[in-house]
Amino acid sequence: MKTALISVFLFILCFSTTSANEKFSKWQQGSYFRGYNVLYESPKSVQDFIDLKNYGGNLFHIQPDGFFAVDAPYDLVQDNIDGADLLVNFCRQAGIHYVIGMRSGPGAYDTYDESQGTVPESRVWNSGNTVEQQKYAEMLQMIVQRYANDTLFVGINLVIEPRPKVKLIPANTSANYKFFLENVFNIHMDQVYKGWVTAIRQVDPEIPIIIESFAYSTPELFPGYEISGQYIIYSAHNYQPVEFTKAEAPMTMTYPGTYWNITHLSPQLFNAQFLNETVFRKLIEFGENTGAPIFIGELGMFKPQIGGADYLRDVLNICTDNGWNFAIWDWRRGSGDNWNIEAFEDEGNLHWKTVLSKMHAPPVPNPIFPDFGSNIMFDSEIMWDSLTSFTTYDLEISLVGGPGGNRSIQINGLSGARYKITESILQNNTTYQWRVRSKNPVGAPENISNWSAFSVFRIDDPLMQPKAKQNNFSLNQNFPNPFNPSTNISYVLPKNSLVKLVIYDVIGREVVKLVDKPQQQGSYSALFNAASLTSGVYFYRLEAIPIDGTGSFLEIKRMILVK
Numbered sequence: 092m093k094t095a096l097i098s099v100f101l102f103i104l105c106f107s108t109t110s111a112n113e114k115f116s117k118w119q120q121g122s123y124f125r126g127y128n129v130l131y132e133s134p135k136s137v138q139d140f141i142d143l144k145n146y147g148g149n150l151f152h153i154q155p156d157g158f159f160a161v162d163a164p165y166d167l168v169q170d171n172i173d174g175a176d177l178l179v180n181f182c183r184q185a186g187i188h189y190v191i192g193m194r195s196g197p198g199a200y201d202t203y204d205e206s207q208g209t210v211p212e213s214r215v216w217n218s219g220n221t222v223e224q225q226k227y228a229e230m231l232q233m234i235v236q237r238y239a240n241d242t243l244f245v246g247i248n249l250v251i252e253p254r255p256k257v258k259l260i261p262a263n264t265s266a267n268y269k270f271f272l273e274n275v276f277n278i279h280m281d282q283v284y285k286g287w288v289t290a291i292r293q294v295d296p297e298i299p300i301i302i303e304s305f306a307y308s309t310p311e312l313f314p315g316y317e318i319s320g321q322y323i324i325y326s327a328h329n330y331q332p333v334e335f336t337k338a339e340a341p342m343t344m345t346y347p348g349t350y351w352n353i354t355h356l357s358p359q360l361f362n363a364q365f366l367n368e369t370v371f372r373k374l375i376e377f378g379e380n381t382g383a384p385i386f387i388g389e390l391g392m393f394k395p396q397i398g399g400a401d402y403l404r405d406v407l408n409i410c411t412d413n414g415w416n417f418a419i420w421d422w423r424r425g426s427g428d429n430w431n432i433e434a435f436e437d438e439g440n441l442h443w444k445t446v447l448s449k450m451h452a453p454p455v456p457n458p459i460f461p462d463f464g465s466n467i468m469f470d471s472e473i474m475w476d477s478l479t480s481f482t483t484y485d486l487e488i489s490l491v492g493g494p495g496g497n498r499s500i501q502i503n504g505l506s507g508a509r510y511k512i513t514e515s516i517l518q519n520n521t522t523y524q525w526r527v528r529s530k531n532p533v534g535a536p537e538n539i540s541n542w543s544a545f546s547v548f549r550i551d552d553p554l555m556q557p558k559a560k561q562n563n564f565s566l567n568q569n570f571p572n573p574f575n576p577s578t579n580i581s582y583v584l585p586k587n588s589l590v591k592l593v594i595y596d597v598i599g600r601e602v603v604k605l606v607d608k609p610q611q612q613g614s615y616s617a618l619f620n621a622a623s624l625t626s627g628v629y630f631y632r633l634e635a636i637p638i639d640g641t642g643s644f645l646e647i648k649r650m651i652l653v654k
Contacts (some may be wrong), residue, residue, distance in 0.1 A: 111248050112297045114245045115322045117188075118384040124188065125246070125450050126150030127422035130363075131174040136542055139423050140185035145478040147450030147531055147538060151189045152388055152418035153178045154251055157196035159230040165197045175234075182243055190301065190418075191238065192248030192388065198223030202252040202307065216255040218277045228290035237296045248301040248388065249287050252308050252328060253280065253315075257368070263353050265312045265373070268305060275641040280305060281316035282347035286321055301386055308388065311354050313373045317381070324416075324505055325377070328389035329406065331370050332361050336392040336402075338623050343435070363405040369511050378478075387417040407449040419446060423626035430560035433480055443481070447531040452540045453482055456508070456527050461548035469512055469519070469550065475543070476529045477508035482529050485539075486510050491522045491547060500571035502653065512550070516572060522549045564644035566633045569619070578624040580605070587611050588635040595630045596618060599603055602629065609638070626654045 095627055126148040129135070131508030140151070155175035159165045160587065175191065182189040185399040195201045201442045215223050231247060256276050262268040272278045288300055302323045308328040317325075344590035347362035350562030354369055367375075378385050387410055391525040392399055410417045433443055461467050489499040504511060517523060524547045536622040540600040553603060563585040569578040580592065592606035604626070605617040619631070628651055635644040 095486070106620065110174040112299075112322060114242075114297070114364045114577070115299045115384075117245060118299055118324055118386070122332050122411045124150040124158050124416035124418075126152065126187070126418050128152040128154060128418050128420050129178055129422045130154055130424075131178060133423070133425045135181065135423070136621070137620045138180045140181040140187055141364040142420065142479055144187055145482065146447060147453050149188055149451060150245075150416070150418060151178070151182055151187055151422070152192055152248070153182075153189050155202065155482065155541055155624050156193050156194050157199070157230060159197050159218055159226060161195055161200055162198060164460075166224045171630060178240060179241075179244075180407070183241065186243070188243050188245045190248055190388075191234055191244070191245040192251050192301070192319050193231070193234075194251045196250070199227060200377060201384045202254050205254065206270075213253075213255065215232035215277045216253070216280060216283060217281075218279060222472075224283055224286060228287050231287055231291055232294045233293055235298055239295050239298065246296070246299040246301050246324060246386075247291065248303065248326065249284065250303065250601060251388075251536060253303060255305065255309055257375060259305050260306075263311070265304070268312055269315075270536050274402050276558045281318065284316060284318050286317055286509070288323075292320070296320060299324050301388070303327070303388065308351065310371050310374045310430045310609065311369070314377050315629060318486055324384045324386050324389045326386040327374055329370065330390070330392075331366075331385060335361070336394060338392075338396060341394040342397055343397045343578045346382060346396065346402040347538055348398070363408075366405055369407055371413075374415075375409075385413070387415050387421045390417060393418045393420075395437055395442050399437070400445040402582065404448075405627065407446070411449060440481075444531075444533045447481065448533045448538060450531060450538065452538055453529045453531055455543050456484060456529050458527060458543050458546050461546065462524075463546045463548075465546075465548040466551040467548055469517075471509050473527075478529055480530055483532065484508065485528050485529070486525065486529065487542070488517070488523050491524050501575070502573060503575075517550050518568065523546065524548075541634045564635055564646075566631075566648060568630065568648060569650045573653040575652065575654050576624075577618060577648060578622045579616050579618055581614065581616040582633050582635075583611060583614050584635055586637040586639060586641070588637050590615075591632075591634045592617055597628045597630075605631075621652050624652060626652050628652075 112173060127143060130152045143151070153175060156168065156171045157173050158168060160168055196219060199213045200210040214220055215227055225228050235247055242473065251320060255278050260268055260271040260404040262271055271445045284302055292296065299322045302318055303326045304311045304313045308326060310327045310329050310331070312326060313327050313435065328401060328579060332352070334350045335346055335348060337343045338344045347360060349358045349360050352359040352369065357367060374385065390406055392405070404572040407417070433440065456478065458475040459476065461471065475484070486502045487499050500516065523650065524543045526545050528540045528542045565583040569580045571578060584590065588610060590606050590608065590610045592602070593604050596602055596604040607621060628649060630647055630649055632647045633644070637643065
């Protein structure tokens with residue numbers, strides 16, 4: 092019994108320790124981190140980072156060149172440090188989480204430069220190269236210490252797309268790749284990784300550590316190596332099929348389409364099923380078997396392509412269906428036909444809207460005017476903070492108090508951050524409350540923000556006096572107006588009358604007869620349900636003929652149906 096209690100205590104202690112790491116716990120939440128890669132290759136501003144947050148992104152995968160030089164004597168490279176600091180400070184100002192992923196360092200050249208043949212092959216992986224492996228570890232320690240106290244710093248990526256001997260290894264499985272690395276070239280990546288993890292843990296026991304697979308982190312060669320220890324995240328990059336995602340010209344490749352595949356070593360039809368069952372199969376199985384957090388550190392395409400929105404949808408669906416975190420390549424890279432999010436030239440910018448549909452909800456807009464307790468006149472504008480060019484807004488205005496309690500008007504899909512108050516919408520000498528929310532286009536319900544807090548205001552316009560009503564009959568403005576799909580039409584009869592209340596469309600055709608009968612004197616309200624009608628202007632006509640033979644009453648008002 093005592094042994095059992097000790098075991099339970101140790102289990103609880105271990106679980107509590109793991110849960111206490113707030114940074115790592117975010118990686119364990121299903122697709123919590125959704126964002127972009129960012130490089131300091133083109134000018135960036137803090138507004139670029141604020142915009143990502145306003146679009147619903149919450150992570151930047153910052154990829155600086157090495158803080159230490161590649162070659163001896165491995166001096167500090169201050170320009171690289173300053174560039175990383177600049178991007179980190181932008182993240183801090185915008186309130187965006189970030190990961191630091193190293194593109195180079197002592198003995199390790201940038202993998203892109205390696206692929207272009209402009210630099211030699213990286214040496215850091217070679218067994219026995221303890222000098223450069225240790226210098227690289229010191230660089231990682233320096234980076235972790237530099238940003239360790241920042242709650243927004245949520246991970247260190249040891250090296251971007253490691254590729255030792257990739258041109259010399261004839262392997263299309265991770266097992267074969269390991270065999271050639273270890274038995275032909277005497278390279279043991281797992282030992283190098285373990286040394287770097289140990290060095291980082293000496294300066295920060297809890298920072299999440301991201302480990303990429305080999306051969307450009309291709310998902311089909313996953314997993315590279317599993318490393319024992321806490322707070323480890325496994326990462327892959329996906330640009331399969333490469334002919335499609337890295338095409339030199341925009342709108343020249345098509346998805347679904349037939350392209351070369353590494354697993355089959357032959358052309359295959361790439362579609363949603365093939366991506367799920369072949370390209371990402373090993374990664375899916377690894378996640379199911381281990382429960383380890385997975386980070387797709389790069390994905391996307393270099394230029395927009397035919398069917399690109401469908402490709403992005405299929406890849407991002409796999410990410411979110413499996414709870415993977417992801418960072419798209421890359422953020423506002425430059426001019427021309429590069430991957431420039433809002434600037435896509437395809438009809439309706441479907442590439443970017445597809446990406447937005449997989450981001451989080453944008454922030455709650457900040458109400459500006461009218462503020463709480465304001466007295467305003469007609470023709471005033473309700474205003475709130477504008478977020479981004481693609482953000483739309485829903486505005487709700489509610490009647491405060493009065494008969495029937497709160498009643499509301501909701502205007503959906505506003506493209507601007509303001510709305511003009513008119514007499515046809517609201518009534519004079521009346522108190523209202525308003526609130527607003529933001530949303531990304533073509534997104535799911537989770538892409539809509541919460542509502543802002545209500546702000547109360549009163550319409551108090553001395554220029555708008557009540558209109559005299561013939562014989563004290565009155566026909567009131569429908570409420571709400573605009574409406575969707577129902578609105579109430581109220582009127583007052585000072586005498587017993589024969590009453591007709593009829594709805595007409597904008598060209599005078601009768602739509603529906605709401606009332607056609609005698610009614611006694613009093614106040615009445617009729618409900619008009621326009622669920623089957625299209626948006627537009629409609630008119631309602633009240634005719635009341637008093638039974639005592641006195642003069643009849645006739646009035647027509649306009650209303651707006653907005654769907």
